[in-house]
Amino acid sequence: MSANQAEVQVRPGVEGDLEALTDLYNHYVRETAITFDTAVFTPQERRPWLLSHPEDGPHRLMVATDGDTQEILGYATSSPYRTKPAYQTSVEVTVYVAPHAGRRGIGTLLYKALFAALAGEDLHRAYAGIALPNEASTRLHERFGFRHLGTHREVGRKFGRYWDVAWYEKEL
Incomplete structure (x- = not known):
């Protein structure tokens, strides 16, 4: 563990984190194509998202x-991959790191904690969509054993242009 990682603690998210998590996510909404949301959220608008990720279970x-x-x-999340019942053993995972905190191994710490928490759950696969280009996210997912399944070409439009999304899969 690097000195930078030693200063970082990972824990389940709680309702008191809502404002800070919303601010972090809104940065990516406003400044990047990493998320395809195009309008920022208020904490109240993000509250159902936070509450859909309890301290136990697959999400x-x-x-x-x-x-x-x-x-x-x-932060890192595991969320439903799709809503139909047969998909319940699959999750979609994602990581967001504060812009000033990149390159410190925080994404790695978050995924280690997330996958450790999910180890006892009835899950079969994890999926991740990466808006391209995003070399750091691609490296992170490959380091955790995700393999590239394919790329949806020009699947999202943001900032006046189209973006590709590469899809990755990991056995759980």
């Missing part, structure tokens, strides 16, 4: 905080 929210300040440095 989790893990939060990385600075050990000294408790500032949220990132």
Whole structure:
């Protein structure tokens, strides 16, 4: 563990994190094509999302905080892959790291904690969609054993252009 990682704590997300998590996500909504949301959220609008990730079960929210300040440095989630019942053993996973906290291994810590928490769940596969280009996310997912399934070409339009999304899969 690097010195930077030693200062980071990972725990389940709680309702008190809502404002900071919303601010972090809104950065990616406003500034990047990493998410295909195009309008920022209020904390109240994001509350159902947070509540859909309890501390147990297959749909989790893990939060990385600075050990000294408790500032949220990132989060990872597992969410339903699709809503139909036969998909219940599959999840879609994602990681968001605060822009100033990149390149510290926080995404790695978050995924380690998330996959450890999911180890006892009745899950078969995890999927991740990566808007391209995003070399850091591609490396992170490949490091965790995800394999590239294919790419949806120009599947999303944001900032006046079309974006590709690469889909990755991992056995659980």
